[in-house]
Amino acid sequence: MSHPDRFLLAGVMGWPIMHSRSPKLHNYWLERYGLVGAYVPLAIPASGLEAALRALPALGFSGCNLTIPHKEAALRIVDEVSPLAQRIGAVNCVVVREDGSLEGRNYDAFGFTASLRERAPDLRFDAGPAVVIGAGGASRAILAGLIDEGVPEIRLINRSPERAQALAAEFGGPVRALPWEERGQALHGAAILVNTTSQGMVGEAPLDLALEALPVDALVVDIVYVPLETPLLASARTRGNRTVDGLGMLLHQGRPAFEAWFGVDPQVTPELRAMIEATL
Ligand SMILES: NC(=O)c1ccc[n+]([C@@H]2O[C@H](COP(=O)([O-])OP(=O)(O)OC[C@H]3O[C@@H](n4cnc5c(N)ncnc54)[C@H](OP(=O)(O)O)[C@@H]3O)[C@@H](O)[C@H]2O)c1
The missing domain is CATH 3.40.50.10860 (Leucine Dehydrogenase, chain A, domain 1)
Incomplete structure (x- = not known):
């Protein structure tokens, strides 16, 4: 035009x-x-x-x-x-x-789901539960995106539990808040894991999350994009999970x-x- x-x-x-x-x-x-x-x-x-x-x-x-x-x-x-x-x-x-x-x-929710579609074209959002770490501003857009794509269960986990509980109450539907201490176990059976915290960003500590319970066919997503491969994505890739960066x-x-x-x-x-x- x-x-x-x-x-x-x-x-x-x-x-x-x-x-x-x-x-x-x-x-x-x-x-x-x-x-x-x-x-x-x-x-x-x-x-x-x-x-x-x-x-x-x-x-x-x-x-x-x-x-x-x-x-x-x-x-x-x-x-x-x-x-x-x-x-x-x-x-x-x-x-x-x-x-x-x-x-x-x-358009943040659109950006998130379009990025997943581009990097993992065969992804089915209804394939299983998603685990979302973080309940800040970016998490709100991710939750809206995942809900609207039909994710059947969203396990929302935040360091400050009251923020996760408030978001779960506000968004409702498939969103359930789980305690920070249970973040490792919460990965059992998950199809998607998303880090929406600032952890892993340059100058910040890596996200403190043990991946043992995460199925190897789960998609691991970090919305941090500096660095492009965060410690979370590096660990996930090493154990065989597909990964999507934040860019x-x-x-x-x-x-x-x-x-x-x-x-x-x-x-x-x-x-x-x-x-x-x-x-x-
Ligand atoms: N790729 C993109 O297009 C895109 C778009 C938006 C944002 N982002 C990135 O997403 C990240 C979050 O942005 P935001 O706007 O949501 O920030 P925010 O509203 O300030 O939220 C920060 C989140 O990080 C958590 N957090 C901070 N320090 C932590 C720690 N030491 N341990 C565990 N959790 C911790 C906070 O938990 P508490 O509630 O306990 O403090 C909260 O859930 C940033 O890195 C930003 O650059 C990327």
Whole structure:
């Protein structure tokens, strides 16, 4: 799609923001699909979020992504929140509509499940229980994604048990909170294991989880992507489990956002992945 009279604009608001890989991702796609425009990092402190979001239509932006610390605050600022973003409790994408109003969406759950589909095309989400470690912001999107894909049982485990219990009560359905001390045994019979904590990230300790009880045909997923192979994924790979790193989630959540802003459904290709990997 070409817009001869318009320079396309989108960006990512966060504080800090310069670590974000989203500008590289979206600018790659703008060029790849021959669109004239730019995706820029926007350093916006919490106190400036509302004014910055309200300025988007006047500046000609198609929308923006939101990252730390804005994802929850934006829920209360935008004019309409999609049902999924409401359920997740966070907005990671804002779309400027024709009339200048703002719609808040969340594509993290899509990014997560699309990444699993790409890396494990034969995966059946209804094949068995999933174990989700962590009950923070990212965990909410993962839970929504797994529930909507029909995972029959989700064992949710968090260091601070009250957060897991609160999430299990909120999401309901297949989600059951289990104590942190039972995380090893909880892996019995699991088809999918997901780490949604920050453990294993560069500068953090590895996730403290013994994998002995995990079936070797289970898929092990880490949403941390720096490093690409966390200690959890390395242990899982060594014992024969298939693994999925966190980079695919980041890349795939960008697709529906790019399409909503610019009308093109962009592809996640090996070339794109290698380009972003080189920046990690
Ligand atoms: N791949 C992607 O696209 C993507 C997207 C979003 C996030 N992420 C990554 O996901 C991770 C979590 O992000 P978030 O936004 O959910 O963070 P968050 O809301 O701050 O939640 C952090 C989670 O980590 C747990 N945790 C922290 N330190 C721990 C420790 N020492 N032992 C056990 N658990 C510990 C917390 O447990 P407590 O409740 O007990 O503190 C909580 O469950 C980050 O590394 C982030 O970079 C990746």
